[in-house]
Amino acid sequence: MAAAAASLHATAAVSKSRSAAIPQVATSVRVAAASRGPGSARARGGLVVARAAAVKDEAADTNSGGHEVLMFEALREAMIEEMTLDPTVCMIGEDVGDYGGSYKVSKGLSEMFGDLRVLDTPIAENSFTGMGVGAAMKGLRPVVEGMNMGFLLLAYNQISNNCGMLHYTSGGQFKIPIVIRGPGGVGRQLGAEHSQRLESYFQSIPGLQMVACSTPYNAKGLLKAAIRSENPVVVFEHVLLYNMKEKIPDEDYICCLEEAEMVRPGSQVTILTYSRMRYHVMQAVKTLVNKGYDPEVIDIRSLKPFDLHTIGNSVKKTHRVLIVEECMRTGGIGASLRSAIIDNFWDELDAPPMCLSSQDVPTPYAAPLEDATVVQPPQIVAAIEEICR
Amino acid sequence: MAAARPISDSTAPLTIETSMPFTAHIVDPPSRDVATTPAELVAFFRDMSLMRRMEIAADSLYKAKLIRGFCHLYDGQEAVTVGMEAAITRKDSIITAYRDHCIYLSRGGDLVTAFAELMGRQVGCSRGKGGSMHFYKKDANFYGGHGIVGAQVPLGCGLAFAQKYRKEDSVSFALYGDGAANQGQLFEALNISALWKLPAILVCENNHYGMGTAEWRAAKSPSYYKRGDYVPGLKVDGMDVLAVKQACKFAKEHAIANGPIVLEMDTYRYHGHSMSDPGSTYRTRDEISGVRQERDPIERVRKLLLAHDLATPAELKDMEKEIRKEVDTAIAKAKESPMPDVSELFTNVYVKGFGVESFGADRKELRATLP
Numbered sequence: 066m067a068a069a070a071a072s073l074h075a076t077a078a079v080s081k082s083r084s085a086a087i088p089q090v091a092t093s094v095r096v097a098a099a100s101r102g103p104g105s106a107r108a109r110g111g112l113v114v115a116r117a118a119a120v121k122d123e124a125a126d127t128n129s130g131g132h133e134v135l136m137f138e139a140l141r142e143a144m145i146e147e148m149t150l151d152p153t154v155c156m157i158g159e160d161v162g163d164y165g166g167s168y169k170v171s172k173g174l175s176e177m178f179g180d181l182r183v184l185d186t187p188i189a190e191n192s193f194t195g196m197g198v199g200a201a202m203k204g205l206r207p208v209v210e211g212m213n214m215g216f217l218l219l220a221y222n223q224i225s226n227n228c229g230m231l232h233y234t235s236g237g238q239f240k241i242p243i244v245i246r247g248p249g250g251v252g253r254q255l256g257a258e259h260s261q262r263l264e265s266y267f268q269s270i271p272g273l274q275m276v277a278c279s280t281p282y283n284a285k286g287l288l289k290a291a292i293r294s295e296n297p298v299v300v301f302e303h304v305l306l307y308n309m310k311e312k313i314p315d316e317d318y319i320c321c322l323e324e325a326e327m328v329r330p331g332s333q334v335t336i337l338t339y340s341r342m343r344y345h346v347m348q349a350v351k352t353l354v355n356k357g358y359d360p361e362v363i364d365i366r367s368l369k370p371f372d373l374h375t376i377g378n379s380v381k382k383t384h385r386v387l388i389v390e391e392c393m394r395t396g397g398i399g400a401s402l403r404s405a406i407i408d409n410f411w412d413e414l415d416a417p418p419m420c421l422s423s424q425d426v427p428t429p430y431a432a433p434l435e436d437a438t439v440v441q442p443p444q445i446v447a448a449i450e451e452i453c454r
Numbered sequence: 455m456a457a458a459r460p461i462s463d464s465t466a467p468l469t470i471e472t473s474m475p476f477t478a479h480i481v482d483p484p485s486r487d488v489a490t491t492p493a494e495l496v497a498f499f500r501d502m503s504l505m506r507r508m509e510i511a512a513d514s515l516y517k518a519k520l521i522r523g524f525c526h527l528y529d530g531q532e533a534v535t536v537g538m539e540a541a542i543t544r545k546d547s548i549i550t551a552y553r554d555h556c557i558y559l560s561r562g563g564d565l566v567t568a569f570a571e572l573m574g575r576q577v578g579c580s581r582g583k584g585g586s587m588h589f590y591k592k593d594a595n596f597y598g599g600h601g602i603v604g605a606q607v608p609l610g611c612g613l614a615f616a617q618k619y620r621k622e623d624s625v626s627f628a629l630y631g632d633g634a635a636n637q638g639q640l641f642e643a644l645n646i647s648a649l650w651k652l653p654a655i656l657v658c659e660n661n662h663y664g665m666g667t668a669e670w671r672a673a674k675s676p677s678y679y680k681r682g683d684y685v686p687g688l689k690v691d692g693m694d695v696l697a698v699k700q701a702c703k704f705a706k707e708h709a710i711a712n713g714p715i716v717l718e719m720d721t722y723r724y725h726g727h728s729m730s731d732p733g734s735t736y737r738t739r740d741e742i743s744g745v746r747q748e749r750d751p752i753e754r755v756r757k758l759l760l761a762h763d764l765a766t767p768a769e770l771k772d773m774e775k776e777i778r779k780e781v782d783t784a785i786a787k788a789k790e791s792p793m794p795d796v797s798e799l800f801t802n803v804y805v806k807g808f809g810v811e812s813f814g815a816d817r818k819e820l821r822a823t824l825p
Contacts, residue, residue, distance in 0.1 A: 181618075189642035191608065192608040192643040193608070193646060195605060195608025195609050195611075196609070197612060199597070199610060200612040200615050200619070203547070203616035203617070205616045232802055234580060235590040236580035236582075236802060274804070295805035296805050
């Protein structure tokens with residue numbers, strides 16, 4: 066198709082103009098995506114900003130001021146930038162093309178890139194996820210969208226056995242640079258089947274990487290990094306966060322996939338959280354600060370693997386940990402994280418690590434029941450008071 | 455014409471009629487007359503005999519407990535992969551399920567790496583980490599090697615999608631069995647392939663048994679070549695290597711021009727479903743020996759070679775002896791390769807390591823070093 070041919074030739078030109086415009090910024094060697102092989106187009110295309118949280122303020126000051134976006138616009142920008150930079154990036158999902166995406170993440174992309182690169186699928190998650198894996202085996206970089214994360218349970222076999230394991234079972238011959246993304250989590254009375262949190266189901270799959278975004282800044286950065294990564298990455302978005310507004314830098318940046326984000330430095334207790342619960346935590350923190358507490362809040366972002374470096378340094382400082390998550394209590398991310406903290410940082414702990422999770426129930430429809438399913442700020446406040454006693 | 459001695463390597467054209475006509479579904483079938491050459495027929499005999507011997511040797515190795523776990527043997531079905539390979543190039547992709555040893559060989563894989571992988575050794579084609587069901591050969595566009603029934607078909611349609619995306623002018627063959635033909639994801643993938651006009655060829659290797667369940671007990675409609683409904687199909691005698699070649703050539707041309715097509719190869723496996731299955735509890739020994747006598751793919755080519763005076767019985771016997779020796783040598787070489795080192799446990803989980811390792815139940819789960 067003409068569109069595909071056009072963007073194949075345009076790649077080099079885009080890279081050159083980008084690197085000319087951006088001032089030099091020191092990069093950290095820990096940024097995985099920056100260390101590409103010599104032949105890669107992406108090595109030439111633009112600087113990457115490391116340590117997203119740490120340099121965030123500097124970036125906002127040194128450039129023209131950035132621009133304000135909503136979360137879904139940030140994701141959309143990420144898709145447009147990556148699809149422009151690399152002609153092998155394509156998008157596969159239900160209603161991502163003409164309809165523009167059920168959460169408007171792919172609005173306009175079909176017009177920009179053509180229908181060979183932004184593909185509307187029938188309602189067949191199992192097969193189109195499998196097709197994404199097959200295309201990735203052959204050198205494309207598909208971004209597969211689950212309209213709701215819960216629907217991807219239909220594709221669990223493909224995600225677990227083919228996506229996660231093919232690199233290993235082929236002895237390293239095939240890599241699967243696929244990104245699987247979609248909204249999950251408890252919304253506003255969407256019902257049990259549309260309020261699922263799949264991070265707990267996917268966390269055991271060997272070979273898969275998982276990240277959860279929570280702000281427009283890290284959503285764009287993580288999605289870009291995920292697309293550039295050679296490994297299969299699942300990006301968990303949240304149904305209620307798509308209209309979050311934030312100012313993000315104008316220049317090209319990515320966030321490190323394996324790094325946690327320091328949201329609020331503190332000294333008394335470490336609160337580990339991710340996705341929507343970050344906001345419940347920050348709301349609770351307002352109350353806690355008024356009461357004289359000094360919590361340190363870390364958005365773990367990387368659900369698999371955990372950033373034990375950042376987490377460990379924090380535990381070493383505060384000696385107390387609270388995990389606040391939206392997963393179910395049984396077998397959730399918090400369960401694994403608590404286990405990892407106990408294994409690694411036992412000597413640093415002054416109190417048992419606590420974990421606040423959603424209740425082990427199907428999410429009810431009625432509003433007060435739904436509210437009671439997830440962790441609410443008063444519960445977080447009470448938990449901190451308990452830990453710090 | 456007078457026979458050429460020693461064994462014919464002539465590339466003079468030769469036309470041979472297939473044993474049976476093709477049965478077609480919403481498409482005009484190809485001609486029964488297949489163009490071939492004496493050299494090609496000899497190569498067919500040689501390749502299929504090599505595969506047959508490899509599978510029989512694998513049987514012995516399994517009984518000697520050198521191959522463990524699941525081992526699914528292809529003997530009886532050799533004509534499908536040999537005929538397919540003759541009709542296509544290495545630019546075309548092939549993906550199959552777990553009965554993959556012979557297809558690996560067809561795609562250019564060698565005996566040593568095949569046996570080594572079966573025995574879990576370092577020089578195995580997947581470094582000993584895949585096993586019988588996970589043979590792959592990336593440089594020959596052979597995509598494996600999959601254990602879950604039917605899951606390889608969407609992958610195969612994804613390969614076809616990538617071929618169309620990159621305008622590669624090649625096709626993808628997604629092989630599956632009569633058991634897998636009842637999987638929903640096949641129909642999903644076929645629908646998408648037809649919608650997007652992908653160069654995908656779905657090949658049902660119908661050996662009439664899904665492990666212990668005969669096709670008439672598993673499928674309301676065992677006409678697998680018609681199952682595509684709006685997608686054309688062709689039923690082929692899968693024991694006739696020339697018919698397979700003709701059908702695959704036809705299918706490739708069709709797929710590039712018009713999108714997906716379904717091929718049903720009527721074939722048979724002599725062994726049970728796997729080495730754990732004797733293969734005689736759900737079918738009679740008479741049936742098995744009957745097929746072997748009347749439809750064996752290698753015997754068919756032998757008869758052709760003798761009838762057209764392209765080889766003598768003695769020459770073919772010598773070839774078989776050589777092949778036997780070749781296989782034995784390969785096994786001996788494969789046995790020399792050591793088992794993978796324990797550190798290999800953690801390689802290739804991710805493309806790039808990120809400093810995290812996972813350990814067994816008695817050690818730490820994740821490790822981080824603080825400054």
